[in-house]
Amino acid sequence: MNKKNQLPMLAVLYGAAFVAAFNENIVNVALVDIIAAFSVDPGLAQWLVTGYMIVTAIVVACMAYLSRRFTLRTLFFIGSAFLVAGSAACLVAPTFPLLLAFRLLQAVGTGIFIPLMMTSVLAVAPKQRLGTYLSIGSCCITLGPAFAPVVSGLMVTYLGWRSVFLLPTVAIAVIAIVGIFAVKNILETKRAALDAPSVALAAIGLTAFVYGLSSFTSDIVVGFAGLIVGVAIIAAFALRQKKLDDPLIDLSPLANPRFALACPLVIVAMMTTFSMSVLLPLYYQGSLEASALVAGLLILVPVLVNSATAIFGGRIMDRIGAWPLLPIGFGIIAIGQIGIAFVSMEAALVPVLAGSVLVYAGVGLIFSPSQTAGLASLDRSQNGNGVTIMNLFIQIAACVGPALFVGIFSTRVGAETQAGTAPALAQAAGFSSAVFAAAVCAVIGFLVSVYYARKGALESSGGNQTAPAPVQNASILSLIGKADAYRVSSSATVLEAVDTLVKTQTGGIPVVDPRNEVVGFITDGDIMRYLAGGERKAMDPLYAYMSIAERGELAQRVPKLLSTNVMELATKKVICIEKDASVENVCLALSDPRIKKLPVVADGKLAGTVSRSDLVRYLLSEFAELPKRVAFDDARAMRAQASGSNREKAASLSETA
Template sequence: MRVKLAILSAGLLSFVGILVETSMNVTFPTLIKELHVSLSTVQWLTTGYLLLVTIVMSTTAYVMKRFDAKNIFIFAASFSLIGGILALVAPNFWILLVGRLIQAIATGLSTPLMFNLIFAKVPKQKLGVYSGMASVVISLAPALGPTYGGILTSIWSWRAIFIGVIPIIIIVGFFGISTINEKAIGIQKGTFDYIGAIALAIVFTSILLTFDQAGNYGWYSIRFWIGVILSVLFLGIFLLYANKGRRKLLDYRILKLPLLRLRLFNYFSLQLINIGMSFVLPLFAQTVLHCSAMQAGLMMLPGSLIGAITGPIAGRFYDQHGAFSPLLTSSILMLVGTLGFFFMTKSLTVMSTTFIYVVMRIGFNTGFGTAISDGSLQVSFKNKADQNSLFSMMQQYAGSLGTNVLSVVISATIVMHADRSTVINTMNGSHMAFLAVSILGILVLCSVIYAEMKYGHQRTDN
């Protein structure tokens, strides 16, 4: 019971962070008016938050080996509370952004902590079930966020989003302090790889800023293409350092494992589609379908609830039968959903959007926990922290990149067709965003089939 409560405490702290993150997506039209900022600026509440979460997660392979779990949890809970209070009283957009960035540090620590507790304490034969339940925390929050944020914004204010979660943070903090007592999972020798952390942050930030230039100036702008060149250059330098440097944020040698790479691609892509669509759909509903923030949030509620049930069921099936069936089902349903949005963009209604989103949520929850569970079985115990840090880091960056790219696709459409109405541009931009995630869905399906054909006979059990 203590282990279960410890996992639950870390999970709920992650849940709060992700819930607030996706709750803010529904408030964007309101924030644009109240705080006098553009769409390309306000989306940094999500993109910047997820970027910092990603950077923090890149350090957790070191942190989990160096510090006791309770100390990490206390630090994370404190930052979540401080950031929430600052965002609640923020007089302008930039103070609000600072508050959200402080909370990003908390989420960046609590999510890997949750999975580390699972991988360290849960018996091997129950790993899929617990990972499925953890995936519910990660996936239910983004789906409930628009509903939670939409209702509070419509009947009260966007600030009520933070009023609602501050008591939860305090309660979860007391539970975590009482139940989490795991020691550092290993002795970390040497100093922290500051150069590697800074280099990784530069790479991730440069990619996001590059797409941001397309949103502000169009895909054909010189600023966008200069950004592309610089991003490729920074990426090359980082890869050289990761390969040759003595100190490393994590053991990148685990990426030499081909099946782990494929599971990481599944995990990354599913989250990119998931978070990206949780940004596009509320915006589409409010701008094109003329829904209120509450209606836009409620539109996504059935999918979140049904999807939440799917995660543990898929995890149990994985424990008994392996990864291929749940991953294949996941990729097919995700592709059906994204293609449904693409082909029906101009005829979408609230009801049809809700139904297609349900299909997507079932697909997402069927494969998300399975991908990280099967990935964890590809590495030895000494590399569990590295694998956990890598997957957690890329999962968050997938959300940041998904929000950034899909918002840029819509913003670029507005920039390049300024003579058209906002409704038409948002609809056309969303249509292209749906095409982008559909192409990614096809690649996910191909990767699952390839993995089974090439490595189906291998099931590493370290």
């Protein structure tokens, strides 16, 4: 499948992930009406949210197995079926137990769609643009839950609480229809057995852990018991995975230090997003007495900023890497949360809104890059396991964050209320304490990110090297091309570029920036076009010379040309080939008659070049060797057949004797 055919599929998967994430928060503003409709306790009603996240996490834990066992199209339509069926059933559920059961049915679809989207992005996205592609995915995951309270608030107000399930039903049904034509099978499958005890351990351990954490502030004994049981069962789950030949989750990516250290960064980012999306409405409604709809609209402002900085952060990650992007992002989060903790007691809207914009902007900068940094450190064969682990941590963070910080909020509000504090001030005090606790987590994330990103930057630059050495053992360079690529600096003059072209006897060379990233390509044709006045996009040297001679401007143009910066003549949009690209991809790229040579990149850095002449020599040599290999294989097969026939004759003689 070529790149153009991949974009519609990614668009469909992005849309499915958005709707799945949107579905996570649609009942938040409807809980009051649901409690009244079914006369249930608020603690029980809350399991429409908490239970949903737990089931999502369990399904995410199974996604590594499901991705191995089923094709991408099969998983896509299974997820669609669960979401459509669950949403439609919630529309007509007559009792609360049935509503909860159907709500958990929806969660299965969410647990499938989000990892499926990320796995597909890793499989088809160009490595040099992985950060951008994943940042789009992270926008879907963060914008969905953020828009949900606003949209569902409007629907509950004007159409009743059941209407919140109408939108995801219709949206996923439409996406599934489009997916019939757009979604393709791009992942390999194999027969594998599902380890039921592992699923049970994951479900029980996660449920006990989240229940203990949510109960910790109200009943410390129950909270401790739940946490201890949960941790013990999760540890047993991890030990079992190591003993299985075909584990539910292959935890081997965690042996990679770069990946393992990226996971807590993702957890802090996700805890921040989900906890702030719960705490801010509580503050706006409880302390500022805003309506649910106004509170949702106020959250929309920082969320839109988050979506913008997410794309920006992805592009920065592609260009310069994790340093200093991750520390800056975590620093912005910590500053915003500390500011909110101090000003929230004043019950001032504008300062809290400004602080929340800072927090969400920081999350946008680091959420996707944290994932990119960890996943990019894995081999392609580990992508599925890495995505499963990363998404599992994201879902756990989505469960743990609100439970922890809302617990702190509730405890402080209760203490202030018992002390005789006014309800609005008690709510503000609880909000301040919860946000301050979140700020402590952000500061820890900042310290970890400084170590993580700086170490990665030093490793990629090789210490104090001024120019990175050519990448060795690059697959495409070992077959075709040259690993010791000639290049010219983006700060060089055209004279220096001409000198390199003459010395190397080549017609074109890459232009690189100080980080050794390809930013342009300069050819002798570019120089001739400049001298000839740039009349044609393509011209032969004779035409160029005649054009210059007719103008009589050669004496004036050459001195100016030689002192011109090379980037003024170089082509800016350069097509590059990854070092692990296939020969077929090289053929496809060089089939363009305008392209005679391509830079080969590794992790965004110039590693070598491959030209059309290199490709032709390789293909001719391969075809020349093919008859020899075929003849050798035929001879070996004939010898094996003769050997087998001799053994049969010997056995027959032995039996006769």
